[in-house]
Amino acid sequence: MKTNLSGQVEVLSALILELAALFPGGTQQAEHWRRILENLQTHFSEDRCRVAVVGTVKSGKSTLINSLLGRDLLKRGAGIVTAMITRVESGSRLQALLLFKNWEEVNGELNSALSFFPSPMLLERKGAFDIRRQADRELLVGVLAQVNQDQLLSQDMMDKNYVLVQSFLEGYSSIQEFLDEGRQRLELSEDQVVRHQQMVAHEALAVYLRDARLTAPFPWPAQGMELGDCQGSDSPIPQHLAQVQNYLIGADLVIYVISSRVGLRQADYKFLTDLKRMRLWDNCVFVINLDLNELEDATAAQKLVQRWQRELAAFQAEPPVFAFSALDNLLNRLKQQGVSLTPKDLGKLLTWESDAASTEFSRNEAARFEGYLREMLANRQTRLLLSGSLGQLQTVSQGVREWIALQNAFLSDNVAAFQTARERLERRRWPLESLMSSLGSAMQGGVQELKLELRQRLDRFFDFRHGDIGPIITRFIENYEGSLETLEIGEQVSAFMSGVYLVYQTFQQRLLLFLTEEINLKILDFIRLQEEWLQKRLTQVLEPLLSPLQDALNLYYQEIEGLGIPATAPRVATSPWTKPEALQPKLFSLEISLSWRIRSEALLRFGINLVGEALGRLKKLWRKQASKPKPDRLRASLADALQTIKTQTLGEMAASLLDYNEGLKFRYFFPLLEHLAQSQESALKSSLTALLLDFEGFQEALTEQSHQKAERRQQLVDLARRLEQLETASAALAAAASQVG
Template sequence: MDSFDTAKQALVEAGRDLDALFETAVTLPGVSTNPFESWRQTLDAMKAQMAEGVLRVAVVGSIKSGKSTFVNSFFGGDYVKRGAGVVTCIVTRIRHGQDLAATLYLKTWDEVNAEIEQAMVLFPSFDWRGADGKIDIRRQTDREKLGHALELLGDEQLITQGTINMNAVLISSYLQGFDRIKDLMDAPSASKEFGAGEFASHKDFVGHEPLAVYLKDVCLSLPAGQGVEDQVEVADCQGSDSPNPLHLAMIEDYLLQTHFIIYVISSRTGVRQADIRFLSLIKKMGLASNIYFVINCDFSEHESVADLRSLLERITGEIALLRPDPEVFCFSSLFNLFSGIKDELNDKDLARLNQWELDSDMRKFSDYESKRFLDILDQRLTHDRMALLLKSHVDRASMMASGVGDWINITRDFVSQDAGRAEELVRQMAVEKEGVDRIRAMVKNTLDGALRQARLEVGQDVDRFFDPNMGPAVTDLWEFINQYQAPLPETSPGSFTNAVYSVFSDLKRAVDRHMAEQLNPAVARFVKDEEAKIGRLVNDIARPYGTMVDGALSRYEKTLGEMGIVLADQKMSAPDQLDVSRVRRLAGLQVPGLTAAMRYSARVRTEAIMRKSAYSAGSFLKRIFNKESKPLDRNDSKAIAHALARMKEETRKSLEEHFMDFRENLKFQYMFKLLDLSAVTLQEDLSDRLKIFVEGMDQSAGLVNETQAAKEQAREILASMETRRKEIADKLASAGKLTGL
């Protein structure tokens, strides 16, 4: 068992024992209610948070860099489908589980139909919609209309600028896979699980485009002993240079949830232009500090270890231009994978492995680099799991154990005093309690008032960022759209609508790429900056009250000391800083998906573009009936240029509406919630040490009037509670040492 598991187990046991201790308090004579009910609720919340907390590691890189091979070698088995299609973007997540299993999460029919509607904007054919004006792929007539619309596309619409039309491939895949997937889609569950006996079947779905297009997510569960740490998720992401910009946005969405990034670079290609673009994007998002670089080397491509060392030095220098002092490792993922599944290899792959093993220098170099990588990654994962999943819980549980000790000491003193002395003790404690109550009320009222001002300030920041006239990222997008010049077709592609569709496809692809590479990273950076600002706002508000809480505790302890009551040894002062990122992660709060902002084209009004442009088509319209493609004349070009201007206008209008939705979601579903959660968390931190003086003493005071026999029984229970409390404190101290607290 590693240090994380040991610390977690100690924390779980301490929580269970604390809960039992709280339950024992109710059995005391004269204590009619549970003085620790609020702490019991806190323990329940801690259990849920520890169970749900996950440390995420994203494996990224360009297409064919060896990401899936790396992931398979990391887990010691051929689990992840290698070479999945490029039309769909499926992030395959791997987690610890009881048994080997693959769970496929399916899109809903509404999501499928919405994607088809999105892909069919400005399609040359206008008769693909159903009788109700919408599309529903479940209807046979609608599928036939979609198929017919695809048949009408010419080469000019299927391939533009050397790039395949992703919308056409998307719709084609949906149609091809419908018959095989429909029963799964109609099932009550939105997921399909393949157990150990049929685990490999999930690859048929992931690797076959007509089926993969229906998937939303894939999660693999691997049992213990197969390289999967508890509460660590490793994700194999789609290639960053996918021809579909939406895929890049999906990767960005996952990166916003990750704690570490493993960037894989193929030794055959080195650092490519696609890598430079993606690393620049990661840097803009503010995520460059936690990247590990793996040069996935192919033994067959390199003559010697000296060659590999030279490659390592060169690539490290290139990466350092974007990420200073990068941590770079060079080893063969395929060699590691083959070595781990040697008994399962076919003759060809076994021969390759045997050949590689003969090169002892190359093998030793790769083994050394692999071990160096795994050692460093394990250290970081263990440290960060401690910080993310255990640190705050150990702090709070330790505070509870200290508070229980104080309560036991005070309650025991009640039992030991004569009636007159006990009444005086109750009176003096009541005076102190009034002061504590005032502090708690001041903290709450101040935070409530300041929170309203903070919400106003954060809301204004979000509004300014997305302001269509002044927001820097948005105005940059408008400038890009205004300056964009679509490559016009050299010949008539058969109809005006075909020409418009070709031009719009180019425009949308360019706008999507700009959003994925420029706007989305700017949004991610803005969100990180606002998170930091929320932390400063809340901490600045609470800092003077933290000092006030510490002062109240000191006065209270002095008063009790004068009365002969000694409190617990461990004193927990009010926290100096609130870690907003921990609040966000423990609450499972996520930034609205960046991909949402890229689903704007469904709002583009097809009829507006066509009506406004068709009247000026001139001689171009006559070519609709001409079967042969001919060079475009001046009037044709003017008509298409006019249509492009209208497309830009409609695109900007639809984006403005979409940004308005995204802006409001970001404010109300993320920023304001994070602000509220941060304020509540800090208020709890400030008042937790005061809780025992506010919520427990009234019940304990009832012991004063109990019989001598009842008091003797109470003393025995309290002595037993103190013994158990010290054992709990020892467990938490051990957990604290393991976590480095």
């Protein structure tokens, strides 16, 4: 349907060019029409349907995307510190774009990771680390060698800060020259895309990446689709979940991948609840990624689908569920393309195909799922048509039709009659143009009032003492006690460093998780409510301005009818509300992480000072109270350190929430308000200008000989016939779109 509309735009543009050639002196109106149509075509080409592929770690998200692409493209590592979503866009050829962090960002993450790091070598440190300095790299190697790695194990994996520092050091020599040149973009052609796979799969290189984007041809029509390969929803790192949330803000569809071997776990239900709170549940589709090695038969697969539909019905009645093996779908596609499979993969495929019924079920389900995606994409494009694109095309068509009719009528009159008609129409046109010229200033008054109202609403919500989330954050921090009683503590003063590091890291992770799972969602809900309120208030600002415009347009069209030309004034109304794809609110927990990285030197200094002073007090206490059990002394000192950290964090949170509030105003809501107001003003002026007739070039045609006039009239009749065919097709497209929409 999008292609049909694009074709109609091209046909109408060609008609306008022919019409302009008939009256060379009157090209201004034709140029305005063509600009409207060019903007429509640009809108079509830039439109993206964003599909987030989510699920727990190792559920098969990357394999699913590879199977949809029909190529083994995504090779993600299982690293624990790489917070990055790989985006794959539909395109005519395979290519990749890698975006790198700059040295300031790298050093910020490095110093933030070293806060409270359990190494005595850091206690003498006076300033921040810069990985570009050889002495700093050598010191960091010593720091990593000194710490007790056994104490940095959590959730069966190495501490993320240890891995982060280690990865930065390991990858430095490979990336140093590239970043020293000030380059942060690396574009890879089809024969170089293997470098993308090497970068994202190798932790020591991936830590230097900020973003990775791929463009690839799809084996089925997917123009405008973007697939986002998201981190696992059960990742132990809160920043990963925040990154996924950030991507979901602009998602049109969510594909939730469930491993048939694992099923739905507590982490899944928590994330599904978050999706519902984000108002994304109606846009979710579920894929059960079948393990054909464990599947008894096709009947068992059908029972799995029924089971998960029953479980998911707690969130939504009759959720769309598909069950197939993403790996079988991928390997089968590669085999059909003539790609040489490894003996292991070929063996899997042959084993699965020996159970014809199960394999047939899986592949039929995969085909049904791809059909669902195509239908979803087509329906979204249809909603795009109904949201204004088709209306703009029809407005231009109406203007062209009325212009042709007026030209034809004037070619039958003399110059005097033409001048009279022109004066009558321009007398009616002037009030309309005057109202249009004052539209911007009239709207700006309303915009300024709305900015003041917005400021007050945001300030109330984000007030740290009395707002909606500040007191919640305060209670969490004040009530946090950690698990000091269960913390294993040695009997040496040096054990304090490892203890305070674990206390700090646990507190920071719990706080970030709380901010991500609770505060982010509360803020997002507040943002959505303000967006709805903003559209409602802008409509109220616009309504008093539309009535005079409608009256003036009605009078203008009455004059056109008085000239014997059938015409009806269209309704003057607001356009559909849209916002730029690039304009999205930032998540609070991500802004907090960024703030900590920016202030990493201060955090590093705070940690060093706190540990140094506490160690000094401990050594004195050790000598004075030798009879008291040493672990108890250490535990008491850790409790004091935690209280100091909590006090410091409360101050950080108050400042961060204030900064976030101001950033949300000036980087999101105010630009959004300006955009919405400007787009409404531009749409109104553009539509009305498309209907106003331009008389330039007419008088020259009236002075021609009779046979020349007859020739022009014949050309106009031909243009009118072709335009009528176009309008008939446009009406049919509108009828089809309304049924889908």
